[in-house]
Amino acid sequence: MNDDDSLYSDRDEEFEPGGQPLPDVFHSFYEERPFRCCTSCGEALSDLEETYQITKTYHGSEVILEYAMCFPCQQNMLKELSRESVEKLTSFQLERSLEPDNDVSLDLYQCEFCLRSRTEAIENQQHFSMAALCFGLQMVERPLFVCEECMLEINEKMSEQTRRRWRDFVDTHFPGVPADALPDPTTIPVL
């Protein structure tokens, strides 16, 4: 793990396995700085010995849901969803991922499953989700972007029960997110 951010800035090269600095797009919009704590349990992210995930859902350029979640909380959340839904989600990700070469330095993101661009989603005022797997202030894997159409396609595969439990989870941990901010109140960011 290299924590000298300056090593990677202004360098046009492939993703380094050691990670790359977290781009601003994954900072907390509400706090106007990088996330400091797990949104769910409050644990300081800098103290974690495991990775954590940042997920943000947008409507055009507006952030409507954002959270940082430590690994144990993420596992707990998955337990709240039905096993069948989690399996469907996992197999969709495995079968349909096109592994786009998202470039943080150029702010270029393409949908994981159809390659639509984030720029297009913003121009068309669509919903989309983004996620980054992090350790400290570094991203340890390429960032993910999922467009509205693919997000809704995956959501259709989720059981009603899973979507309700997800919504309960959002209401419990992120009470500021209005139900009508999402295409459907129970929309899961699917990342």
Ligand SMILES: [Zn+2]
């Ligand atoms: Zn947590």
Ligand SMILES: [Zn+2]
């Ligand atoms: Zn897509």
